[in-house]
Amino acid sequence: MTIKTAINALGLLTLVTFGACAAEQVSQQQAQNLQSTGIITVSGAGGSPMDQQARLAEKADAQGAHAYRIIEARSGNSWHVTAELYK
Structure with a gap:
């Protein structure tokens, strides 16, 4: 791999990384x-x-939310989590 190719690949990776806007988890406050x-x-x-x-975060992003707050979580043989979405 040439240096020019490596620099181009790194530039594309940077754009993809900074272009992603994942919803973040927030507290009740x-x-x-x-x-x-x-929800x-x-x-x-x-x-x-x-x-989980x-x-x-993936599902919140798909809904266009910027943040989410977990309001219910259950586990055992399987798990279930409910979250409220926010702009």
Whole structure:
């Protein structure tokens, strides 16, 4: 790989990284200053809490939300998380 190709690849990677705008998790106190836009749920079997948060953020992004707050979480053989979305 030439240096020019490596620089171009790095530039494209930077654009993709900074172009992504993922919804972030907020606390109840932070949410008081935001406008609610709806509720989402995700559920599944297995996976870590980080996987669950990633799925929440992905679903919030798809709905056009900038932030979300978890309002319910259950686990056992499977898990279920409900979150409120905010602008």
